Amino acid sequence: MGRLVPAVTRALDILELFLDGDGTLSTPEIVRRLQLPRTTVHELVATLTARSYLVPVPEQPGRYRLGVRPYQLGSRYAEQLDLAAVGQQVARTVAETCDETVHVAILEDTSVIYIAKVDSTHAVRMVSAAGRRLPAHCTSVGKMLLASLPEEELAARVPDDAELVAMTPHSVTDPATLRAALADVRRRGIALESRESNPDVSCVAAPVRDRTGRVVAALSISVPMIRWSEARRVELEELAVTGAAELSERLGHRGAA
Template sequence: MKTITTQIPALDKVVRICDYLSDKNGATFSQIYQDVGIAKSSTSSLLNGMVAHGLLRQDADKYYLGLRLYEFGNKAVEQYDIKKIALPVLSDLRDKTNLTCHLGVLQGSSPIYLTKLESPQAIIIRSWEGKRLSLHSSGLGKVLMAWLTDDEVDALLPDDQQLQRFTDTTITDKFKLKQALAEIRVKGWAYDDEEDSQGVRCIAVPVRNPQGKVIAAISMSGVAFQIPDDKREHLASLVIEAGKRLSLQLK
């Protein structure tokens, strides 16, 4: 995840610790200050304060994210009206396709799922509300980037950062990724061809505010045989219809 620096260093450090622990099953004091890159004395004070406020919990010699963050997250989702507006649209799309449907937004430098409606079929796609995704390999990430300016894309994916390969089809070259984003703008939808997770495909479309700005995305996911090549265009048309319907409801 991209590190954001503000004029409040202490706050930046707290967020960096939270970001670090969000990808770990707990971490020790030594692991945190060494991997996050914060001075030993500052790390000790920050960890103690975060535990006191419930942002972290300590179990033996390890620190974990605290339940107060979970409470904040639930409140944030409750206050995000687009989620409530989107539920009937996603429900209709799920019923038409029998596939897992998501609503996501770009939060900082990461796409994040706001809502998930599970497929009624036996095959389950491993995702959850609040899950962060890869920008360059997920359908949701690519569609949220597609209508950004080149400068904005460069800020999210700096040249000095190698695009991580997850599968054989992951786009790891930034120039090729920008070409793919241009194609998405022409088609109006993004496709994840097992780029983020082997065997899983995804179709994603933008959701726009009344000014036409892309503020969210709807995606539909399934295993490869659920989104075969010969049905891809038809399924994409259903997701596009859902994206347009939600965009109209936001006006």
């Protein structure tokens, strides 16, 4: 690694200050927070403003906010991201931690499509594949994604008279029961599916968000019932949340879900 350029480091430090608070700062605030000389800060702010990284706030003289250039760079970065590829990388890390099968899935209408999968090394494991489509209401990833929809959109996709297919005797087939379960998912921020898509498997799932905060996918951990317990559920819920948060961060999301 080459030598860091102090002026560039300071300029980036200034830009990163705008990630917190209300998104506006004055030069004195920057001086105080970074403990830099006032002249240096004035020169750096003037340079960043000239290059459209910062712009003055019209209604607040002496204050600045981020300009269009950081947005353009962020948009270009987002365009280069491949949810499936990044999801596969994060799923592998999660699977190496728990040695269970990990999926990343997206919602399409009322179905989920698995876009990434990493298997457990155990002899007894979930049999599935990336690209497989399943009814959303029968899976933990599907419940997580349905629960993230606005109420009117959920009602359009799953109306009161919807006929929900059963994959196992444990599948939820009543729309009202499903909505009650989704309300609990929203409250807890985690989804659970117990033998609803496979009679021998339980799963937990957490939401994956993009840079705008929108839920775009869900990450799940699937466990055969022979290795399932309440203690294991709690452990895997925490790991699913951590993995989903890592994937969200790599998609550009910042802050709490």
